[in-house]
Amino acid sequence: MQAAHGVEGFLYPNEVELQWSILIVLYPYITGLVAGAFILASLERVFKVEAVKPTYRLALLTALAFLLVAPLPLQLHLGHPERSLEMYLTPHRSSAMAMFGFVYLWYLMVVLLLEIWLDYRKDIVQLSKTTRGPVGWIYKALTLGSSNVSEGALRADDRIGYIVTVIGIPSAFLLHGYVGFIFGSIKANPWWSTPLMPIVFLFSAMVSGIAAVMILYMVSTWMRKKPLDTRCVDTIAKYLFYAFVIDFSLEMLDLIHRIYEADESFHTLDFMVQTRLYMSQVVLQIMLGTVAPLAVLAATQLWTFTEAVRQRLYFASGVLTLIGIFAMRWNVVIGGQLFSKSFLGYTSYKMEFAHREGLLAAIALMILPFLLLWGLVKLLPPWPENEAKA
Amino acid sequence: MPQGRRDFLEQAGRWLFLTSAAQAALEFVVAGNASAAPNYNMHTHWWAMTIDITKCIGCGNCVRACAEENGVPKGFFRTWIERYDVPGWEMDRPDVDAPNGGMDGFPDKPAKGKSFFVPKLCNHCAHSPCVQVCPVGATFETPDGLVIVDEQYCLGCRYCVQACPYGCRYINPKTNTVDKCTLCYHRISKGLTTACCEACPTGCRQLADLKNPKDPVHDFLRTNSIQVLKPQMATGSKVYYRGLDGSVR
Numbered sequence: 001m002q003a004a005h006g007v008e009g010f011l012y013p014n015e016v017e018l019q020w021s022i023l024i025v026l027y028p029y030i031t032g033l034v035a036g037a038f039i040l041a042s043l044e045r046v047f048k049v050e051a052v053k054p055t056y057r058l059a060l061l062t063a064l065a066f067l068l069v070a071p072l073p074l075q076l077h078l079g080h081p082e083r084s085l086e087m088y089l090t091p092h093r094s095s096a097m098a099m100f101g102f103v104y105l106w107y108l109m110v111v112l113l114l115e116i117w118l119d120y121r122k123d124i125v126q127l128s129k130t131t132r133g134p135v136g137w138i139y140k141a142l143t144l145g146s147s148n149v150s151e152g153a154l155r156a157d158d159r160i161g162y163i164v165t166v167i168g169i170p171s172a173f174l175l176h177g178y179v180g181f182i183f184g185s186i187k188a189n190p191w192w193s194t195p196l197m198p199i200v201f202l203f204s205a206m207v208s209g210i211a212a213v214m215i216l217y218m219v220s221t222w223m224r225k226k227p228l229d230t231r232c233v234d235t236i237a238k239y240l241f242y243a244f245v246i247d248f249s250l251e252m253l254d255l256i257h258r259i260y261e262a263d264e265s266f267h268t269l270d271f272m273v274q275t276r277l278y279m280s281q282v283v284l285q286i287m288l289g290t291v292a293p294l295a296v297l298a299a300t301q302l303w304t305f306t307e308a309v310r311q312r313l314y315f316a317s318g319v320l321t322l323i324g325i326f327a328m329r330w331n332v333v334i335g336g337q338l339f340s341k342s343f344l345g346y347t348s349y350k351m352e353f354a355h356r357e358g359l360l361a362a363i364a365l366m367i368l369p370f371l372l373l374w375g376l377v378k379l380l381p382p383w384p385e386n387e388a389k390a
Numbered sequence: 391m392p393q394g395r396r397d398f399l400e401q402a403g404r405w406l407f408l409t410s411a412a413q414a415a416l417e418f419v420v421a422g423n424a425s426a427a428p429n430y431n432m433h434t435h436w437w438a439m440t441i442d443i444t445k446c447i448g449c450g451n452c453v454r455a456c457a458e459e460n461g462v463p464k465g466f467f468r469t470w471i472e473r474y475d476v477p478g479w480e481m482d483r484p485d486v487d488a489p490n491g492g493m494d495g496f497p498d499k500p501a502k503g504k505s506f507f508v509p510k511l512c513n514h515c516a517h518s519p520c521v522q523v524c525p526v527g528a529t530f531e532t533p534d535g536l537v538i539v540d541e542q543y544c545l546g547c548r549y550c551v552q553a554c555p556y557g558c559r560y561i562n563p564k565t566n567t568v569d570k571c572t573l574c575y576h577r578i579s580k581g582l583t584t585a586c587c588e589a590c591p592t593g594c595r596q597l598a599d600l601k602n603p604k605d606p607v608h609d610f611l612r613t614n615s616i617q618v619l620k621p622q623m624a625t626g627s628k629v630y631y632r633g634l635d636g637s638v639r
Contacts, residue, residue: 010486012510012557013467019548019561079546079566086526086545097549098525187623188519188555264482341557342639344486 009345018337018349021357022330023073026365028179028201029208029329030070033369035176036209037063038112038168043239045165051235057382058220059213060116065373067108073365074100076356096182107175111168117142118161120380122149123387138379176205183332190265191336196254203247208325210240211318216373218315224383230307237314241297244321248290251328268343276338276346281331289324293317430579435534436601437573439587440610441509443633445594448473448507453493455589456511459574466560467491468571469511469586476637477503484637508631508638509595511586512537512558512571513619516626520550520559529568535600535628536575541567555623573597600628 007016041059043049075081091098117124125147128139146153177198183189184197214236221228258266273281296317300310334349352358448471456462456469471492475485485502492507514537521529521537528543529550544567551559551568562569574584582588583597598607610616610632617634618627 010472010488013470013488013491014551014560015557016465019551074547077547079548079561080544083526083543083545086543090526092524092527094522095525095527095549097523097547100525182549186519186523186553188553337552341555342486344484344639 006348006350007345008347009340010342011340011345011347012342015340016347018334018347020333020337021077021349022334022351022359022362023077023357023365025326025330025333026073026362027070028176028183028333029326030066030073030365030369031179032176032201032205032208032325032329033212034063034067034070034107034209035172035202035205036207036211037066037213038172038209039206040210040213040236040239042165042169042172045162046169049235049239051231052239054229054232054384055213055217055236057119057380057387058217058377059209060112060119061376061380061382062213062216062373063209064112064116065369065376067104067112068372069365069369071104072368073362076361076365096178096185099178100182103175103178107168107171111164111171115161115164115168116380117144118157118164121146121157122154123380125149135379173202177202183336188341189336190263191269191339192332194254196250200247200250200254203243203250204325204328206243207240207247207321210236210243211321211325214240214314215318215322218311218318220377226383226385228311230310233311233314237297237300237310237317240318240321241294241301244290244294244297248294251290265343268339272335272339272346276348277331277335280327281335285324285327285331289320289327293320293324296320427579432532432534432579434601435599437514437535437578438598438600438607438628438630439511439514439573439584440596440598440607440630440632442594442596443506443508443631443635445592446471446507446509447592447594448492448496449591450492450495451589451591452509452586452595453491455585456571457493459577459585460572462569463563466562466569467493468558468569469509471496472508472510472638473499473505474508474635474637475499475501475503475505476635481635481637484639486639504635506633506635508634509586510556510558510619511629512573513556513625513627513629514571514573516628517624519553519555519623519625523549523553525549532575536573537570538572538575539568539570541565541569544568555620555625598630 037059040052041056041063044052044056075084078084087098087101091101121143124139124142126149128136128143128147131139180198180201183192183201184194186192214233217236218228218233258269293316296313299305300313305313338348339346354360450471453467453469453471457467460468462468469491470488472486472488473492473496477485487496487499489496492509496507514535516531516535518529518531518537521531524530524544525547526543526545528541528545529537529539531537541562546561546566546568548561548568551561559568559570561567574582574586577584578597584595587595587597596607596610598610599605600607607630611630614632616630616632618630619634619638621627
C-alpha cells in the first residue's frame with residue numbers, strides 16, 4: 001500500500017493518506033481574494049485614493065461573490081457536513097476553527113452586505129421604480145422597504161458606510177489573519193507552525209485580491225469596449241507592487257529564519273522543497289509567481305512605458321501573481337502534509353478527478369464565484385456610468 | 391459414571407446461573423461506555439500506560455488484539471510497533487520500519503547497529519493539542535484522564551489529525567469520523583486491562599492508574615529512567631517509556 005501511495009522513507013502508519021485535499025487549498029485562496037478585494041475597496045473609501053474609484057464597487061461585488069463560495073470547499077470536505085451547524089450551536093471555544101463561522105458571519109452580514117447595500121441603496125431605489133417583472137421585485141425586496149433617498153438620508157448612508165468600511169478593514173485582516181492562524185498554531189507541524197503565518201497570509205491575501213480586482217476590471221472594461229482608466233490601473237499596480245514587496249520580504253524572512261535556525265525539521269523540509277515541492281514552490285510560487293511579477297511591476301515603476309505596454313505588463317503580472325499565490329496556498333496546505341511528523345519520510349498527494357474532493361469539484365468551485373459575480377454585476381452594475389446621479 | 395436426577399438438576403442450575411451471569415457481564419463489556427459500569431467512578435482514576443522498550447519483542451500480538459477488540463479498519467492503527475535500527479553515532483537518521491504497523495511481526499533483517507522495538511499508541515495527553523483544536527468538542531478529555539472521540543458528534547474536519555504530533559489519529563472509513571485508541575475504555579471501566587496489555591506476552595505494556603497509590607506504576611516511575619515521546623511538544627503525554635532511545639521520534 002505504501003508504494004502505491006508514493007511513500008519514501010518511514011511514516012507513522014496512519015500518515016500515508018493526506019487529510020486535507022485541494023479543497024482546503026481553495027479555502028485560504030478564496031478567503032484571501034475576499035480580504036484583498038475588500039482592502040482595495042477601502043483604499044478609495046477610507047484612505048481617499050480617488051484614482052481607484054472605478055474599481056470600488058467591482059471590488060465589493062468580487063469580495064461578496066468569493067465570500068459566498070468560501071464555506072463550500074469546507075462543507076464538501078467534511079466527513080459529516082450535516083453536522084457543520086454544530087460549530088455555531090456548540091462551538092468549542094479553544095478551537096481556532098470553531099471561530100470560522102462567527103468570523104465569516106460577521107464579515108458577511110455586518111461588513112460586506114451592509115456596505116454594499118448602503119452604497120447601492122440609491123441605485124436600488126431607482127431601479128425598483130424603473131424595472132418591471134421578477135427583477136423589479138428583487139429590487140423592491142432589496143430596498144428593504146425604504147425608498148427615502150433624500151439628501152439627508154444619503155448623507156447618513158455615506159457616514160454609516162464609512163464607519164462600516166473602517167470596521168471592515170480590521171475585519172478583513174481578522175478574516176484572513178485568522179485563516180493563517182489555523183495553520184500557524186499547529187505546533188505538531190513545523191512547516192505551518194510559525195507566528196509569521198497569519199501575517200504572511202494577510203499580505204498574500206492583499207496581493208491576490210488586488211491582482212484579481214485589477215484583472216477583473218481590465219477584462220470587464222475590454223469586454224464592455226470601454227476605455228481603460230489608465231490612472232486607475234497605474235495606481236492599483238503601484239499598490240500591488242507595495243503589498244507584494246512586503247509579502248515577499250515576510251516570506252523571505254521566514255525562509256532565512258528557517259535556514260539559519262536549522263532546527264530538527266530543517267533537513268526534512270529542505271529536502272521536500274528540493275524534490276516533491278520543487279515545481280510548485282521553487283518554479284511556480286517563487287520564480288514564476290513572485291520574482292517574475294515583482295520584476296515586471298518594479299520595471300513599470302522605474303521606467304516609462306506607453307499606456308498599451310503598461311496595461312499588458314500589469315495584466316501579465318496580475319495573472320502571474322494569482323498563479324503564484326495559488327501555488328503558495330498549495331505549498332502550505334499540501335506541502336505541510338507531504339512529510340512525516342517523524343521527519344523520516346514522505347508521502348505524495350494523488351489528486352482524484354471526479355471525486356467529492358477531486359479536481360473537477362475544485363474547478364467547479366473556482367468557476368462558481370465568477371458566475372455569482374456575473375449575476376451580481378447584472379443586478380447591481382458596478383460601472384461608473386451606471387451610478388445613480390446625486 | 392451414572393448421573394442421578396439430583397446431580398443433573400444441580401449441574402444444569404449451575405450452568406444456567408453462570409450463563410446468565412456471563413451474559414450480564416458481557417452486556418457491560420460490549421456496552422462501551424462508563425455509565426454502563428455501575429460501580430465505576432471516573433473521578434477516582436487517572437489512567438496511563440507504561441511501556442518497557444527492553445521487553446518488547448515485536449511479536450505484533452498487541453496490534454492484532456487491538457484491531458480485533460476495537461474493530462480497527464484494515465490499514466489503520468490504534469496501536470502499532472516501530473522497529474528502530476540506529477547505526478552507530480547517526481542518531482538523527484535511524485532506520486525505521488513498521489510493516490503493516492507491526493501487526494504481522496517483523497521480517498528478519500540484519501541490524502546495522504542498535505535495534506529495538508517501540509510500541510506506540512495515543513498518548514492520552516493531559517494537554518492534548520487534538521482536544522484544543524476540535525471545533526465542536528467532539529474529542530474531549532474525560533475526568534479519568536483519557537482522550538475520547540464522540541463519533542456521533544465529530545464533523546470529520548480532520549483538524550485534530552493535523553494537530554496530533556504522534557500520528558495516532560485516522561479517519562475511520564466506515565463512520566467518516568476520526569478514530570483513535572480509547573485505552574479500551576469499555577474494558578478498563580469494568581476492571582479489565584486493555585486488549586493490548588492483555589495480549590502482550592512479555593508484560594512490556596502495563597495499564598496504570600496514577601490515582602491508585604497501590605498501583606505498581608509508582609515504583610516503576612520512581613526506580614527507572616523514564617521518558618515520553620516528543621517531550622518538547624509539552625502535551626502532558628501519559629504513555630511512559632522505559633529505555634526510550636534518543637533516536638525515537
